[in-house]
Amino acid sequence: MEMTAAASLTVSGLTRKFGAFTAVDHVNMAVSEGEVRAVIGPNGAGKTTLFNLLTGHLRATAGEIRLGSQLISGRRPHELAQHGVTRAFQTTNIFPSMTVHENVVTALLGVSRRTFCFWAPPDQGIERIADEALDLVGISEHKNRKAGILAHGDQRALELAIALAPSPKILLLDEPTAGMSPYETQRSVELLRKIWRELNLTIILSEHDMDVVFNLAQKVTVLVSGRVLADGEPAAVRSNPEVVNAYLGGGDA
Numbered sequence: 001m002e003m004t005a006a007a008s009l010t011v012s013g014l015t016r017k018f019g020a021f022t023a024v025d026h027v028n029m030a031v032s033e034g035e036v037r038a039v040i041g042p043n044g045a046g047k048t049t050l051f052n053l054l055t056g057h058l059r060a061t062a063g064e065i066r067l068g069s070q071l072i073s074g075r076r077p078h079e080l081a082q083h084g085v086t087r088a089f090q091t092t093n094i095f096p097s098m099t100v101h102e103n104v105v106t107a108l109l110g111v112s113r114r115t116f117c118f119w120a121p122p123d124q125g126i127e128r129i130a131d132e133a134l135d136l137v138g139i140s141e142h143k144n145r146k147a148g149i150l151a152h153g154d155q156r157a158l159e160l161a162i163a164l165a166p167s168p169k170i171l172l173l174d175e176p177t178a179g180m181s182p183y184e185t186q187r188s189v190e191l192l193r194k195i196w197r198e199l200n201l202t203i204i205l206s207e208h209d210m211d212v213v214f215n216l217a218q219k220v221t222v223l224v225s226g227r228v229l230a231d232g233e234p235a236a237v238r239s240n241p242e243v244v245n246a247y248l249g250g251g252d253a
């Protein structure tokens, strides 16, 4: 895969309403190039809504999103993928009857079709990139198996390969370890760390498992009721009394 330049992401005044209810409320967030940022907060805090805004799956009611200096709010998911913003889905995004390799190739074609000759020479280039992505996430051995018969952990790895294959500048992961066993969670933290080391990219993830957050993230944003309650380095956030009260005090941290 290509090594792309990681990009910064700046969110200002980002707001999303559903009717009278404000799910994301004037969120400001500045993520540096190459940073791993965790977004944490209780259920219903607006994390998934924020991710859907960042990937263009939802339109903002107000506010801006910039990739580097470029305004990207209002763009659709495939346009954002071309700009280097991709996500691995919380819910499954793979075609079970296609092979693992075909899934990655199909996803790459989806991104490349809308660009002009970006992936030239098309076929072999795409096949090779798909192979590299599968190798990176450690599921090459399953390449020719149908995706639907993979173990849960390997399906999650495939989703990651699909998100990484277009060489994103920013990778968004909404609760990447949700539903995983402690062993799978550990494997997936190691994998994300390896990916972050080997590819030059910025990662933004939402996460409920505080061990994962403190093992991966350089900075943490705490969202409560759609608003940023605190952000900063993990140790500072963890000892912030407001955060402890509103969230970490709950017992699962």
Ligand SMILES: Nc1ncnc2c1ncn2[C@@H]1O[C@H](COP(=O)(O)OP(=O)(O)O)[C@@H](O)[C@H]1O
Pocket (backbone or CB within 6 Å): 018, 021, 023, 041, 042, 043, 044, 045, 046, 047, 048, 049, 050
């Ligand atoms: N499409 C929608 N329509 C109405 N309300 C929504 C919609 N999506 C999310 N919400 C509400 O927005 C709030 C934030 O949800 P969500 O972003 O999923 O939070 P989190 O991912 O932090 O658990 C919740 O109260 C949820 O019910």
Ligand SMILES: [Mg+2]
Pocket (backbone or CB within 6 Å): 047, 048, 049
């Ligand atoms: Mg969520």
